Amino acid sequence: MKVLIIEDDPKVSSYIKKGLKQEGHACHIADTGSDGLFLATTEKYDVIVVDRMLPELDGLTVLKTLRGAGNQTPILILSALGEVDDRVKGLKAGGDDYLVKPFAFQELIARLEVLNRRSTKATAETRLVVEDLEMDLLGRKVMRAGKTIELLAREFNLLEYLMRLKGQVVTRTMLLENIWDYHFDPQTNVIDVHISRLRSKIDKGFKKPLIRTIRGAGYIIDDYDNTA
Amino acid sequence: MALLFTLLCGTAVVVMGYFSYYFQRGHFVYGTEQVIESEIQLLTLLDQNKALQEYLIKAEADESRVYAIFKSETEKPDYLPEEISLLAEGTILFEHIRRAKKYAARIHSFEDGRKLLVGVDITDVSKEFEFMQFLSLLSIALMIIVVIVSYMISRFVVDGTNNIAKTAYGIIATGDLTRRVDVRWHWDDLSNMAGVLNTLLDRIESLMQGVRRVSDNIAHDLRTPLTRLRHNLESLKSAETIKNDQESLDKIEDLLAEADHMLNTFNALLRIARIENEKQKSRFSNIDLSKIVEDVLDFYEPLIEERGLIYFKKLQSTPMYGDRDLLFQTLANLLDNAIKFTPSGGTISIATYSENGKAVLTLSDGGPGISVSEQTKIFDRFYRGETSRHTPGNGLGLSLVKAVIDLHEGVINLKSDANGLTVRLTF
Numbered sequence: 001m002k003v004l005i006i007e008d009d010p011k012v013s014s015y016i017k018k019g020l021k022q023e024g025h026a027c028h029i030a031d032t033g034s035d036g037l038f039l040a041t042t043e044k045y046d047v048i049v050v051d052r053m054l055p056e057l058d059g060l061t062v063l064k065t066l067r068g069a070g071n072q073t074p075i076l077i078l079s080a081l082g083e084v085d086d087r088v089k090g091l092k093a094g095g096d097d098y099l100v101k102p103f104a105f106q107e108l109i110a111r112l113e114v115l116n117r118r119s120t121k122a123t124a125e126t127r128l129v130v131e132d133l134e135m136d137l138l139g140r141k142v143m144r145a146g147k148t149i150e151l152l153a154r155e156f157n158l159l160e161y162l163m164r165l166k167g168q169v170v171t172r173t174m175l176l177e178n179i180w181d182y183h184f185d186p187q188t189n190v191i192d193v194h195i196s197r198l199r200s201k202i203d204k205g206f207k208k209p210l211i212r213t214i215r216g217a218g219y220i221i222d223d224y225d226n227t228a
Numbered sequence: 229m230a231l232l233f234t235l236l237c238g239t240a241v242v243v244m245g246y247f248s249y250y251f252q253r254g255h256f257v258y259g260t261e262q263v264i265e266s267e268i269q270l271l272t273l274l275d276q277n278k279a280l281q282e283y284l285i286k287a288e289a290d291e292s293r294v295y296a297i298f299k300s301e302t303e304k305p306d307y308l309p310e311e312i313s314l315l316a317e318g319t320i321l322f323e324h325i326r327r328a329k330k331y332a333a334r335i336h337s338f339e340d341g342r343k344l345l346v347g348v349d350i351t352d353v354s355k356e357f358e359f360m361q362f363l364s365l366l367s368i369a370l371m372i373i374v375v376i377v378s379y380m381i382s383r384f385v386v387d388g389t390n391n392i393a394k395t396a397y398g399i400i401a402t403g404d405l406t407r408r409v410d411v412r413w414h415w416d417d418l419s420n421m422a423g424v425l426n427t428l429l430d431r432i433e434s435l436m437q438g439v440r441r442v443s444d445n446i447a448h449d450l451r452t453p454l455t456r457l458r459h460n461l462e463s464l465k466s467a468e469t470i471k472n473d474q475e476s477l478d479k480i481e482d483l484l485a486e487a488d489h490m491l492n493t494f495n496a497l498l499r500i501a502r503i504e505n506e507k508q509k510s511r512f513s514n515i516d517l518s519k520i521v522e523d524v525l526d527f528y529e530p531l532i533e534e535r536g537l538i539y540f541k542k543l544q545s546t547p548m549y550g551d552r553d554l555l556f557q558t559l560a561n562l563l564d565n566a567i568k569f570t571p572s573g574g575t576i577s578i579a580t581y582s583e584n585g586k587a588v589l590t591l592s593d594g595g596p597g598i599s600v601s602e603q604t605k606i607f608d609r610f611y612r613g614e615t616s617r618h619t620p621g622n623g624l625g626l627s628l629v630k631a632v633i634d635l636h637e638g639v640i641n642l643k644s645d646a647n648g649l650t651v652r653l654t655f
Contacts, residue, residue, distance in 0.1 A: 009452065015459040022466065080451050088511070102455030102491055104484075105462055154526060180527055184557040185492070188564055193530040216484055 001025040001116050006036030006050040006062065007078065016049065019105045033057025040066055045073055046116050052079035052090065060093045067094035074115035087183070106217035110169040128163040131223050133202060133210055135163055144202055155198050162211065162221040171218035195219055234379040241375060245368035249361065256357050257316045260332045260350060264319070267346050268336045275338065294324065294331050294347035305345060330354055388418040392425060401637065404507065405433040436505065450494065458487045496624045497609070503554070503631040511551045517587045517655070518543040518580040520552060524559040525578070528567065536572040542579040548587040548655050550636050558632045561625040562591055562651055569595030570648070589653040597644035
């Protein structure tokens with residue numbers, strides 16, 4: 001994955017770059033809006049990360065200019081402004097995702113991978129498979145090792161989201177936004193309770209659990225081979 | 229107000245006018261009666277001395293008096309006109325047929341049956357009386373004009389102050405500090421005051437903008453170093469020397485959690501301030517409160533079950549105009565509290581319905597309730613009740629609830645009894 005980072009704070013950009021390199025991704029940094037716009041139009045990137053407040057050209061202008069020129073590269077907006085209104089403004093300007101500073105690196109990488117996958121893969125799947133867990137999207141059925149598992153609608157959606165992003169960390173905020181479709185901060189970690197319920201249905205009685213918790217980040221569902 | 233003032237003035241004028249009229253008339257009548265009565269006493273005395281006739285002729289000479297002696301009821305002096313009016317009980321008023329004068333007269337009966345009419349010339353007095361009457365009527369008319377003018381002035385003043393009050397109320401209700409009082413004229417004191425108020429509003433507006441700038445700057449300036457702190461902690465986790473040291477890794481996780489807690493508190497505080505100050509309704513739409521309650525319950529259901537609680541819901545469709553994300557957050561905060569304070573095995577009930585065109589939500593828990601003295605404080609920032617001091621939370625949940633309800637111009641009522649706390653929201 002080739003990523004362009006348009007960010008004026010060198011500490012933030014080098015932190016992202018370091019993290020991305022560790023994960024094996026290529027990364028370019030532009031520290032002003034106009035430099036970023038230049039790089040984005042002259043080179044091909046898989047994902048662009050853009051800060052909202054930038055010298056010379058602000059993030060939203062860069063975004064609008066790129067979209068106006070027909071550039072469809074997925075763009076994630078980074079900002080210290082976290083209000084719903086700001087979020088909506090950013091997404092309306094053509095952003096694909098919005099992340100509020102401060103963020104955990106896992107949150108950023110999880111979102112970038114989702115954006116990258118969304119643009120590279122046409123998602124017309126009807127079956128999702130993780131090891132011996134199978135999900136039939138048309139019949140809305142879930143089976144593990146040939147045994148049907150009864151799930152509630154909400155649990156089904158939760159599992160579907162995790163399975164679609166197989167092998168990727170899914171953060172709690174991503175789940176809130178995508179499964180419950182509300183922007184809010186839960187005071188208690190209710191999401192954990194939802195996940196543990198789901199776990200008790202699909203992992204109970206099996207040797208290896210499929211859903212794992214990544215401390216300080218979120219959850220992941222993956223094949224056995226990839227689990228460290 | 230203006231009407232009440234005018235009514236009072238009007239009543240005062242009528243009372244005063246009537247009083248002055250009545251007083252003057254009474255004075256006039258009484259005076260005349262007195263003169264006639266003393267005349268009659270004198271004449272009775274003269275009659276006993278047989279000197280009556282002589283005196284009458286002498287006294288009548290200058291036409292200031294008129295007399296007549298007659299023997300029976302039917303007899304009548306020839307100068308009496310057809311029209312006789314009654315001045316007061318026992319006193320008549322007439323115009324002399326041969327003289328161009330007005331007399332007030334009384335009839336006295338002597339012991340032997342003769343009757344004596346004694347009349348006093350009141351032409352001058354009555355002219356004066358008429359003039360006085362004219363004056364009092366004039367003063368009543370003037371007073372009425374004064375009342376009308378003062379009514380108009382008070383209308384002007386009341387309209388002006390109402391206009392100022394309306395603008396002020398509008399600003400309080402919407403938080404829109406750009407509104408100004410409409411100044412129509414520049415010559416009166418009220419417009420002058422409105423102008424001063426507008427200047428004051430200008431000042432408040434610029435101060436508020438300053439405050440917002442400051443808080444935005446704090447948000448930006450404090451979040452950035454905190455972000456760096458967090459980033460450094462995260463990269464520390466992958467450092468070679470620490471990677472395999474579980475104890476250090478655990479410590480870093482704790483530090484990260486602390487940093488996140490600080491940031492969350494900070495964000496929550498800023499969020500409340502923003503909702504309170506901006507009063508933005510740009511994300512308002514027509515929604516169904518019961519649908520949001522349904523979603524909140526759906527979200528919290530596993531937690532309710534895990535805590536061994538029972539819940540009852542009675543949801544009727546309750547359409548309203550509001551911000552679904554903020555309302556979801558509000559209901560989540562309230563339900564979160566209800567779950568936190570209800571002991572295992574307790575019940576939580578939630579209901580929505582429409583009442584008088586308003587959306588109503590009630591949420592009852594089975595917790596210890598909140599004492600009346602605490603009820604006013606729980607919405608303050610960072611306030612933690614006695615019973616909740618040791619539970620997790622930052623003391624901002626209910627402040628946010630209050631801010632969101634105020635934004636929706638709703639009302640929140642608390643009722644605490646032995647069964648628990650009932651929160652009632654009306655939008």
